[in-house]
Amino acid sequence: xxxxxxxxxxxxxxxxxxxxxxxxxxxxxxxxxxxxxxxxxxxxxxxxxxxxxxxxxxxxxxxxxxxxxxxxxxxxxxxxxxxxxxxxxxxxxxxxxxxxxxxxxxxxxxxxxxxxxxxxxxxxxxxxxxxxxxxxxxxxxxxxxxxxxxxxxxxxxxxxxxxxxxxxxxxxxxxxxxxxxxxxxxxxxxxxxxxxxxxxxxxxxxxxxxxxxxxxxxxxxxxxxxxxxxxxxxxxxxxxxxxxxxxxxxxxxxxxxxxxxxxxxxxxxxxxxxxxxxxxxxxxxxxxxxxxxxxxxxxxxxxxxxxxxxxxxxxxxxxx
Amino acid sequence: xxxxxxxxxxxxxxxxxxxxxxxxxxxxxxxxxxxxxxxxxxxxxxxxxxxxxxxxxxxxxxxxxxxxxxxxxxxxxxxxxxxxxxxxxxxxxxxxxxxxxxxxxxxxxxxxxxxxxxxxxxxxxxxxxxxxxxxxxxxxxxxxxxxxxxxxxxxxxxxxxxxxxxxxxxxxxxxxxxxxxxxxxxxxxxxxxxxxxxxxxxxxxxxxxxxxxxxxxxxxxxxxxxxxxxxxxxxxxxxxxxxxxxxxxxxxxxxxxxxxxxxxxxxxxxxxxxxxxxxxxxxxxxxxxxxxxxxxxxxxxxxxxxxxxxxxxxxxxxxxxxxxx
Amino acid sequence: xxxxxxxxxxxxxxxxxxxxxxxxxxxxxxxxxxxxxxxxxxxxxxxxxxxxxxxxxxxxxxxxxxxxxxxxxxxxxxxxxxxxxxxxxxxxxxxxxxxxxxxxxxxxxxxxxxxxxxxxxxxxxxxxxxxxxxxxxxxxxxxxxxxxxxxxxxxxxxxxxxxxxxxxxxxxxxxxxxxxxxxxxxxxxxxxxxxxxxxxxxxxxxxxxxxxxxxxxxxxxxxxxxxxxxxxxxxxxxxxxxxxxxxxxxxxxxxxxxxxxxxxxxxxxxxxxxxxxxxxxxxxxxxxxxxxxxxxxxxxxxxxxxxxx
Numbered sequence: 001x002x003x004x005x006x007x008x009x010x011x012x013x014x015x016x017x018x019x020x021x022x023x024x025x026x027x028x029x030x031x032x033x034x035x036x037x038x039x040x041x042x043x044x045x046x047x048x049x050x051x052x053x054x055x056x057x058x059x060x061x062x063x064x065x066x067x068x069x070x071x072x073x074x075x076x077x078x079x080x081x082x083x084x085x086x087x088x089x090x091x092x093x094x095x096x097x098x099x100x101x102x103x104x105x106x107x108x109x110x111x112x113x114x115x116x117x118x119x120x121x122x123x124x125x126x127x128x129x130x131x132x133x134x135x136x137x138x139x140x141x142x143x144x145x146x147x148x149x150x151x152x153x154x155x156x157x158x159x160x161x162x163x164x165x166x167x168x169x170x171x172x173x174x175x176x177x178x179x180x181x182x183x184x185x186x187x188x189x190x191x192x193x194x195x196x197x198x199x200x201x202x203x204x205x206x207x208x209x210x211x212x213x214x215x216x217x218x219x220x221x222x223x224x225x226x227x228x229x230x231x232x233x234x235x236x237x238x239x240x241x242x243x244x245x246x247x248x249x250x251x252x253x254x255x256x257x258x259x260x261x262x263x264x265x266x267x268x269x270x271x272x273x274x275x276x277x278x279x280x281x282x283x284x285x286x287x288x289x290x291x292x293x294x295x296x297x298x299x300x301x302x303x304x305x306x307x308x309x310x311x312x313x314x315x316x317x318x319x320x
Numbered sequence: 321x322x323x324x325x326x327x328x329x330x331x332x333x334x335x336x337x338x339x340x341x342x343x344x345x346x347x348x349x350x351x352x353x354x355x356x357x358x359x360x361x362x363x364x365x366x367x368x369x370x371x372x373x374x375x376x377x378x379x380x381x382x383x384x385x386x387x388x389x390x391x392x393x394x395x396x397x398x399x400x401x402x403x404x405x406x407x408x409x410x411x412x413x414x415x416x417x418x419x420x421x422x423x424x425x426x427x428x429x430x431x432x433x434x435x436x437x438x439x440x441x442x443x444x445x446x447x448x449x450x451x452x453x454x455x456x457x458x459x460x461x462x463x464x465x466x467x468x469x470x471x472x473x474x475x476x477x478x479x480x481x482x483x484x485x486x487x488x489x490x491x492x493x494x495x496x497x498x499x500x501x502x503x504x505x506x507x508x509x510x511x512x513x514x515x516x517x518x519x520x521x522x523x524x525x526x527x528x529x530x531x532x533x534x535x536x537x538x539x540x541x542x543x544x545x546x547x548x549x550x551x552x553x554x555x556x557x558x559x560x561x562x563x564x565x566x567x568x569x570x571x572x573x574x575x576x577x578x579x580x581x582x583x584x585x586x587x588x589x590x591x592x593x594x595x596x597x598x599x600x601x602x603x604x605x606x607x608x609x610x611x612x613x614x615x616x617x618x619x620x621x622x623x624x625x626x627x628x629x630x631x632x633x634x635x636x637x638x639x640x641x642x643x644x645x
Numbered sequence: 646x647x648x649x650x651x652x653x654x655x656x657x658x659x660x661x662x663x664x665x666x667x668x669x670x671x672x673x674x675x676x677x678x679x680x681x682x683x684x685x686x687x688x689x690x691x692x693x694x695x696x697x698x699x700x701x702x703x704x705x706x707x708x709x710x711x712x713x714x715x716x717x718x719x720x721x722x723x724x725x726x727x728x729x730x731x732x733x734x735x736x737x738x739x740x741x742x743x744x745x746x747x748x749x750x751x752x753x754x755x756x757x758x759x760x761x762x763x764x765x766x767x768x769x770x771x772x773x774x775x776x777x778x779x780x781x782x783x784x785x786x787x788x789x790x791x792x793x794x795x796x797x798x799x800x801x802x803x804x805x806x807x808x809x810x811x812x813x814x815x816x817x818x819x820x821x822x823x824x825x826x827x828x829x830x831x832x833x834x835x836x837x838x839x840x841x842x843x844x845x846x847x848x849x850x851x852x853x854x855x856x857x858x859x860x861x862x863x864x865x866x867x868x869x870x871x872x873x874x875x876x877x878x879x880x881x882x883x884x885x886x887x888x889x890x891x892x893x894x895x896x897x898x899x900x901x902x903x904x905x906x907x908x909x910x911x912x913x914x915x916x917x918x919x920x921x922x923x924x925x926x927x928x929x930x931x932x933x934x935x936x937x938x939x940x941x942x943x944x945x946x947x948x949x950x951x952x953x954x
Contacts, residue, residue, distance in 0.1 A: 054550050087552035095550075099543035103562055105569075105641055115551045149641040165547075337787050345799075352803040359803075452677065459678070459937070463930040465880065467887045468902055468922030471911050479912050577789070577823075581877075584794040588884055592906075602795060603888055606802040618799050625790055 002029035002069075003205055004053070004173055009066035011048050011057065018278045021064070022048045024229040030173065030205050037208040037220030039252065045229040046209045050175045053207070054093055055083040070173075089119040092166040094159075094176040094195075101162055102150040109146030112165045119169045135164040138201075139194055156187035163194060167202060174199075176219075177209045192218050213252050217241060222310075225249045228275050228285040235311030245305075245313040247290045284316070292317065323637060323644050330633050334626045341622050346390050349615060350383065359611040362403040373401065394619075400612035404605070409616045413598060417620060419489060420597035424586050424624070427517050428575060431524035436571055438525075439532025440564050446537060455533065461526035466585050470519045470592040477515055484515050487594040516593040523585055524578075531574045535567040542566070569640055576632035579625050587621075598624070669942045679938025685931035689924070693749050696742035706736050708743035708896040719914045729916040732908045737901075741920050744898040748879050748928055751813055751897070755878035758817030760871045763824025764863060768855050770825065771832025782829070785822035793819040793877075794884050801890045809892035812885060816878045824870045831863045865943055872936030876929045883925050898925045 011023040023045040030036045038046040051057050052068065055075065068075045070090065075083065095101040103111055112135065113128040123131070133143035139160040150158060159179060166174050176195060180188040196219055199206050210216045216223055223240045225233040225248060233246040244250045275285050283298040284290070290297065297316055306312045350356045357379050361370050374380055377400060378389035393399070399409035442454045478486045485491065494500050494508045539545065540563055548562045587599025594600065598617050605614035637643040673679045699706035705713050713726065716734035720726065728737040770781040797815050801807045807815070835841060836859075844854050885891055886899030889907070898921035904910075905917045 056546065056549055084552045084554065087550055089552065093547075093550045095543060095547060099546075101543045101547045103544040103548070103566070105565055105639070106562075111547075114553070118552060149645060151642045152645060333786070337790060340787060341791075348800070348803055456678070456681075459933060460926070460930060463876065463926055463933050465883060465902075465922050465925040465929070467884060467899075467906075468918075468925065471902070471906060471918060472922070475912060475915075475918070580790050580792040583792045584881075584884065587792075587795060588888070591888065599795070602798065606798050607889060609802065611802065614799060614802050618795060621792065621795060622790075625792065629790060 003032045003034070003071060004030040004207070005067075005069040006049075007067045007069070009049070009052070009068055010064040011045070011052050011061060012064045013058070014060045014062075015278065019064075020278050021280070022061070022229055022277060023052070025066070026226075026229075026231050027066075028224055028231065028234065030207060032172065033199075033203045033205055034222065035199065035206040035208065035220040036222045036224060037210065037216030038224050038226055039210060039213045039216050040226035041211055044226040046226050047177055050093070050177045050207070050209050053091060053173075053175055054087060055080075085119075088115050088166075088171065089169045090171050091173045091175065092169065092171040094162055094166050094174060094179045096178040096181055100150070102158060104150055106149075107147055108150055108153070108161050112146070112161075112168050115165060115168050131168065132164070135167055136161075138167070138198070139164045154187075155183050156191065159183065159187075159191050160194065163191075163198065167198060167204070170202065171204060173205045173207060175207045175209070178211070179208075180215060181210070181212075188215075195219055213256050225252065229277055230285060230314060232286065232315070233311075233313045235308070239308065239311040243307070243311075245307055245311070246286075246315050247292055248286050251289075326637055326643055327634065330630055334630055338623060338626055342391070342394060342619065343387075345615060345619065346387055349611070350386065360400055362401060362406075364403075365401075399616035399619075402605075402613040403610040404608050404613065409612045412613065413601065413616050413620050416596055416598045416601050416617075417624075419595060420586065420590070420599060420621075420624065423513065423516055423520065423590070423595060423597060424583065424628075426513075427520035427586075428524060428582060428628075430517070431521050432528050432571065432575055434521070435525045435528025436532045436564075436568050439529040439571070440536055440559065440567070442529070443533045443536035443540070443567075444559060455530070458526035458529040458533075461522050462530070464523060466519065466523050467588050467592055469522065470516070470589055473515050473519055474592070485512050488512055489596055512595075516589045516595050519589050519593075520582075520585060524582065527578065528571055528574065532567060532571050535570040536563060539563045539567040565639070569636065572632060572636045572639065576629055576636070579628050579632070583621060583625050672942045673938050676938045676941060678934045679941075682931045682934025682938060685927055686935060689745050689928050689931065690749070692742050692745035692924075696739070696746045699736065699739040699742065706739045708735065708740040709894075711735060711739065719908075719910050719917060721914075721916050728920055729914070731901075731904055731917060732910060737917055737920065740896050740901055741898070741924060743896045744901060744921060744924065745928070747809070747895050747897040748883075748925070751809065751816075751882045752875040752879040752928075752932070755813045755816040755820070755882075756871045756874035758814065759820040759874050759878070760824055760867050762817065763821035763870070764828050764860075764867045766821060767825035767828025768832050768859055768863065771829040772836060772851070772855055772859065778829075781825070785825055788819055789822040791819060794881050797881070797885055798888070798890060801885075806893060807890065809882075809895050812882055812892065813878070816881050820874055820877060824867065824874070827866060827870065828863050831866055832859055835859055835862055869936060869939050869943055872932050872939065875932045876936075879925065879929050879932075898922075 006026055006028050009023060009026045010021060013020040013022055026045075026049065028036060038049065040046050048057070048061070051061075052063055053075070055078075057063075063076050066076070070086070075086075102108060109129065109132045112132045113125065116123055116128040116131060117125070129146075132146050136143040136146055141157060141160050141164065145153070145157070150161075153161065163179075179195065180191050183191060192215065195206065195208075198204070199219075206219065208216055208220050213223075213225075217237050221237055223235065223237055224231045225240065225246060227246075227248045233240060233244070233249045240249060241253070244253055275281050275288065281287075283296075283300055284293070284302050287293045287297050294316075302314050302316045304312050304314055349359060352359075357374060360377055360379060361373050365373070376398070377393065378386045381389070397410045399413075401407065402409050402412055405412055438454065438458075442451050445451045474486060478484045489509060489512050490505075491508050491512075494504060545558060545563060548558045553562075583599065586597070587603060589595065590597040590600035591603045598621050602614060602617040602621065604610070605617060696708075700708070700711065703711075705711040713730055713734040713736070716726075716730050718734070719730060719732045720734075721729045723729070726736050726738065728741065730736055731740070766781055766785070770778045793816060796819060797807070797812065800815065841854060841858055844858050849857070882891070883897060883899030883902075886897045887903045887906070889903055891897060891900050891903070901921040902918070905914060905921075911918050
């Protein structure tokens with residue numbers, strides 16, 4: 001049984017102009033100790049999936065249909081009280097580095113202690129503080145700094161503290177939403193290495209969300225490429241990187257490679273707008289930007305094609 | 321240490337502002353149309369007394385010397401003789417100072433606490449009927465015309481129902497009664513203070529409530545609130561431990577920014593209730609062309625506002641580690 | 646939160662300036678506070694316009710000099726005087742209507758001037774930066790802690806009875822710092838936007854950049870602030886008149902309250918005490934509500950300071 005499993009998950013936001021379907025018919029699964037990365041540009045719904053897993057969708061957002069199972073238990077429609085108990089204890093989250101995810105007027109250590117004692121009331125304050133110190137050592141932070149306030153930390157230190165906080169209750173899954181965006185390259189590499197190491201040491205499953213396919217590839221064994229609310233390609237890291245099947249994946253990889261070669265020209269497929277998610281589209285959502293689109297793509301939505309037991313793509317004529 | 325530099329910086333700034341006020345006031349009193357001597361020396365004084373005062377204030381000397389004497393006199397607390405009372409001005413204003421501080425401080429502290437408390441509750445019920453009504457109520461309180469509110473309160477509670485004294489700060493019969501204890505005297509003051517305090521409280525708490533409400537709504541959108549939620553904290557804890565302490569900081573800033581506005585209100589309240597404070601003394605002095613008294617009351621009021629500013633800054637620094645460290 | 650932004654981006658993309666205005670108006674009107682504020686203000690504007698009528702009907706309805714020949718003391722409402730008369734037989738309703746005119750005049754002109762000073766100083770401060778910025782902002786700090794009412798009081802003791810336009814000017818001179826701080830902050834964020842940089846590169850003069858490029862962008866914020874300044878100007882003028890330092894040649898609501906208070910009619914003549922106070926309070930309330938509703942349309946995060954002036 002998979003640790004975490006989504007089946008035909010659709011998530012919508014009620015807006016002034018109608019229901020915005022941010023996530024449409026998404027299915028994936030994550031094994032114990034496994035790692036799955038979501039890649040896509042902003043607005044593709046990857047963050048929405050993370051928030052839905054935590055039960056933290058904003059007030060106007062809700063799961064429209066589908067199931068979200070954690071250890072076999074459906075999280076859709078579960079009571080708030082039970083969801084609260086699950087949070088952090090079972091599913092923790094590493095927020096975007098750019099966010100001020102730490103309360104500015106509380107000591108960093110105290111914020112971690114709060115999480116520990118909330119879920120394990122039997123732990124004394126002294127024991128919790130001790131655990132914070134060992135967590136700090138684990139993520140290469142000076143344990144003495146746990147008495148500091150967030151503004152006394154650098155960006156990289158804050159992110160390490162947030163990783164320490166995510167590990168505080170030894171969760172089974174950690175959702176990492178753009179954990180390295182806005183950090184400089186060196187710190188970014190350090191934090192990624194940290195996440196990889198921690199994942200191995202503590203055998204925790206990681207669900208990694210990023211707009212940067214290279215970053216995802218560094219941490220995750222499985223990759224799901226998202227476009228306009230749908231997963232369009234899913235497979236192991238090697239499959240996606242070596243035999244990308246969806247034109248969008250190819251474009252993402254092209255963009256990544258051209259940046260590597262310091263050539264700023266955008267590949268053909270990246271031009272154009274992402275589709276409006278309020279008015280449903282008849283055919284393939286990538287139609288407007290796809291270099292290979294034909295009449296059929298415009299008329300009917302594509303269906304999944306399996307390329308290997310682990311690799312599948314949502315496209316009519318996957319080209320390699 | 322950061323905090324010491326911060327306090328010293330603020331102290332320096334406030335001293336500088338006070339010095340500028342002192343200087344501007346000097347220039348205004350010397351350069352305004354009319355005879356500066358007649359503004360500082362009571363026309364009804366005997367010529368000998370007048371001469372002594374002119375010499376003491378240096379009114380017969382060149383401007384720059386007058387200025388130095390003015391500064392020296394200020395440091396020694398010599399502000400001349402009140403035309404109306406015939407007493408040294410310093411005695412009068414020092415006697416009024418505690419009354420003003422008592423009314424001013426208690427009304428602001430009370431209003432800030434109630435405003436923060438209610439603002440927090442209301443923000444949690446955003447969009448519900450109670451939110452709309454409390455917001456409108458706070459807006460109305462904040463925009464009520466203070467002297468009129470004071471008159472209405474006197475009319476209803478002192479004249480009509482008769483629960484409280486009409487005006488003043490103490491009842492003469494209690495304070496001249498040698499058997500009256502401290503408690504009785506204190507209660508007497510409280511009894512007199514109830515209505516002016518209510519007036520100032522009503523005017524102030526609305527704006528603090530509105531600031532707290534919108535600050536809470538902003539804070540609840542902050543990332544660390546999302547973290548708190550993700551940690552599995554219940555809503556009450558998120559509100560009280562994570563949102564409210566952060567949201568209260570702008571209220572403190574707003575208290576500081578509105579101090580000048582508050583002291584205006586304080587002066588009006590003192591005048592209507594004949595509360596023997598500095599504000600009333602200033603209004604009285606201006607009405608009676610008692611220039612030395614007016615000048616000194618104004619200076620002392622400015623000093624009160626500036627000191628209050630400093631206190632607010634210190635409270636802010638104490639509550640916000642980003643300044644403390 | 647990221648999800649919120651994702652959504653907003655998709656929604657905001659096609660909106661043009663006119664749509665934005667229409668959308669802003671819809672948002673404003675949807676807000677009960679904005680609606681009530683605007684309706685209240687319209688009523689007072691009507692009162693101010695109507696203030697010209699009573700003196701035309703009969704000279705005894707002149708708010709200042711008109712005296713009912715048969716009345717020489719305060720009387721309650723009657724057919725000839727709907728709201729009664731004051732202690733020398735002047736019509737209270739006429740005074741109330743004239744007071745509305747004065748309040749609008751004082752409020753709008755003082756607010757306009759203080760916004761003018763504040764915007765100008767804020768733009769210069771933010772655009773020039775460095776020494777000019779520090780100097781102007783220190784001055785702003787200094788003026789900000791001055792209690793305007795008491796300052797005007799002291800000045801009136803030195804310079805004698807102040808005319809209404811002097812009072813208006815003084816209020817404006819002491820009420821600009823709050824505005825200038827906000828405008829300065831806004832200018833700072835604008836200064837490094839590409840279109841400003843572009844204008845600078847193409848050789849536009851500083852004046853041209855400030856007035857052609859920065860000014861239109863800070864204008865909505867300045868207008869928002871103007872509504873709050875109207876409120877404080879009306880209150881200060883009324884308080885001054887109430888204390889007996891108003892322009893003796895004008896009939897303002899504060900003056901009416903001063904008369905009822907000083908002549909000892911506050912407990913005897915509620916018909917005289919209530920109307921002016923209610924009017925001052927409601928008019929300031931209407932401007933305040935208007936401002937808050939506008940603020941929600943513009944952006945609640947733009948303005949943090951000076952909430953309670």
